[in-house]
Amino acid sequence: MRILVLTGAGISAESGLSTFRAADGLWERHRVEDVATPEAFARDPALVHRFYNARREKAGSAQPNAAHRALAELAHAHDLTLVTQNVDDLHERGGSGDVIHMHGALSGALCAACGQRWPAPAVMLPSDPCPACGAAATRPDIVWFGEIPYHMERIWAALEQAELFAAIGTSGVVYPAAGFAQHAARLGAECVEMNLDPAVNARDFRRSIPGPASQTVPAWVASLKG
Structure with a gap:
């Protein structure tokens, strides 16, 4: 069976990583507009780098949970085509090989001047030079609001071939x-x-499985394997 799975922040929440945006409209104590837009980076690159350095450190200490491992078994x-909106590497560390990061990854650095990409160090600074062009224009390789997600042609092609589509831990907003x-x-x-609470676009799904991903995903995968 051809399956496309989309995962969001809810699948990593049980590993201790904050969901995208809390009820008070803040994202890890910051307004999204201050840390996750091209305008924010142009206005205060030091703040943006501090924010993502902290997220990179936190993600690095988190461990994959049963849901991440179950999806690796499903492959x-x-x-299976596995697409994630998350920027952590918990899917990879949970055993999944080919993960499509449509919103980029904390593990990557990108030159805003020439487009060069390279592995991100643990700490990134506005003064870091690009290894290709030398410009001090290093930014996280993250898709910010107002930017086009990565790998969309590949994702749409997989969607058109999928017999089963599953969204896990997604808000249905973005x-x-x-x-x-x-x-x-x-x-x-x-x-x-599969969500703790129905997503905003819940009406688009034929079936909803409520509960924490660490419980619902392994059970769902077992039913497909069985």
């Missing part, structure tokens, strides 16, 4: 990911969501 039984279920359903795929 051995079915034709596009284009919030439109994946509707697109997949229109093409005949079965759509299922």
Whole structure:
């Protein structure tokens, strides 16, 4: 079976990583507009780097949970395309090989001047020179608000071939990911969501499995393997 799985912040929350935005509108005590937009980086690159340095450190100390490991097992039984909105590497450390990071990754650095990419050090500074062009324009290789997500052609192609689409721990708020279920359903795929609470786009799914990902995902994977 051809399966496309989309994961969001909810799958990593049980590993101790903050979900995207808390009820008070803050993201790890910062306004999203101050740390996750190109304008924020242009205005205060030091603040943005401090924010992502802290997130990189926290993600590095987190451990994959049962949901991450279950999805790695699913890839051995079915034709799985795994897409994540998360910027941590818990899927990889949980055993998944080919993970599509549509919003970038904390492990990457990007030159805002020439587009060169390289592995991010633990601490990044505004003064860090690009190894290719030498410009002091180093930024995290993260897709910020107002920017185009990565690998969209590959994702849309996989969606069009999927027989089953599953969204795990996603809010259903951020596009284009919030439109994946509707697109997949229109093409005949079965759509299922796994969340603590129904996503904003819950109506786009034929089936909803409530509960923590560390419980629902392993059980779901076992049913598909069985």
